[in-house]
Amino acid sequence: GAVVSQHPSWVICKSGTSVKIECRSLDFQATTMFWYRQFPKQSLMLMATSNEGSKATYEQGVEKDKFLINHASLTLSTLTVTSAHPEDSSFYICSATPGSRSYEQYFGPGTRLTVT
Amino acid sequence: ELKVEQNPLFLSMQEGKNYTIYCNYSTTSDRLYWYRQDPGKSLESLFVLLSNGAVKQEGRLMASLDTKARLSTLHITAAVHDLSATYFCAVDGETSGSRLTFGEGTQLTVNP
Numbered sequence: 108g109a110v111v112s113q114h115p116s117w118v119i120c121k122s123g124t125s126v127k128i129e130c131r132s133l134d135f136q137a138t139t140m141f142w143y144r145q146f147p148k149q150s151l152m153l154m155a156t157s158n159e160g161s162k163a164t165y166e167q168g169v170e171k172d173k174f175l176i177n178h179a180s181l182t183l184s185t186l187t188v189t190s191a192h193p194e195d196s197s198f199y200i201c202s203a204t205p206g207s208r209s210y211e212q213y214f215g216p217g218t219r220l221t222v223t
Numbered sequence: 224e225l226k227v228e229q230n231p232l233f234l235s236m237q238e239g240k241n242y243t244i245y246c247n248y249s250t251t252s253d254r255l256y257w258y259r260q261d262p263g264k265s266l267e268s269l270f271v272l273l274s275n276g277a278v279k280q281e282g283r284l285m286a287s288l289d290t291k292a293r294l295s296t297l298h299i300t301a302a303v304h305d306l307s308a309t310y311f312c313a314v315d316g317e318t319s320g321s322r323l324t325f326g327e328g329t330q331l332t333v334n335p
Contacts, residue, residue: 139321150311150325151266200265204321210254210273212323217265 110134111203113215120191120222127187128218130201136181137203141212142174145198157184191222225250225316229326236302237334244297244329246312254315255295256323257286259308266311269297302333 110133120126130140139158143151155176157163163176173195175187184203188195198219202212226249236242246255254273258266270279272288272295279286283306285298295312309330313323 141322150327151313151323153322153324156322210271210315210321212256212268212321214258214266214268219263 109205109211109213111137111201111213111215113199113201113218115218116216117219118221120220122192122222123190125187125189126191126220127185128199128201128220130184130186130203130215132182132203132205132213135203135205135213137184138181138206139204140178140184141202141204142176142184142186143200143202145200145217147198151200154186188220191220193222196220196222225252225314225324227312227314227324227326229310229312229329231329232327233330233332235332235334236299238303239301241301242299244299244310244312244331246295246297246314246326248293248295248312248314248324250293250316252290252293252314252316255288256313256315257284257295257297258311258313260311260328261308269310299331302331304333304335307331307333 112131114129142154145151154169155163155165157176157178159178165171178184200217201215228247257269270286275290277288283300288295309328311328313325
């Protein structure tokens with residue numbers, strides 16, 4: 108149990124275009140989902156916290172107009188990278204927390220974004 | 224601001240040897256997590272430590288938590304090549320609402 112999926116697993120897009128990444132909790136309801144970014148050889152950095160039905164909370168330094176997060180249901184959160192640039196190329200990982208066990212975080216397999 | 228520091232950042236060890244990775248954090252927390260990451264992959268949860276003095280073991284890995292010292296350790300016993308990976312600790316601060324702050328990661332290489 109407690110599986111989180113992400114789609115797509117990798118994507119290549121041209122500079123200036125937008126790309127959407129989906130994060131789904133497959134067998135539990137996720138009251139909270141988190142989006143992380145990881146550059147090569149670096150640690151994970153939290154970008155934003157997403158609660159179902161409410162606006163996402165962004166970490167300091169993360170542009171909310173560039174990284175649009177929608178948590179439309181208890182099993183789906185989306186991250187849209189708008190007007191992508193090469194410096195947005197990174198590994199994006201989501202995680203989800205079931206409401207009943209808020210200390211558990213289940214991580215998705217990640218999405219590798221390359222902006223050319 | 225919660226800071227999480229791991230050491231060492233790089234660890235090369237021989238098979239069969241023991242070693243410990245340390246994770247220090249800067250603020251009060253009762254939740255500490257250890258993850259493993261293989262190249263190109265996402266995180267695999269290893270341990271969740273929820274209280275002072277917690278000790279958990281799985282195979283050749285054992286993790287412990289001392290909340291008073293704000294220190295967690297990940298001990299590797301009789302290392303094997305399959306343990307080669309990057310290990311992260313992460314802390315959920317008391318006021319962070321499940322938002323995790325990660326350490327820099329320890330890149331472990333186990334040589335035959």
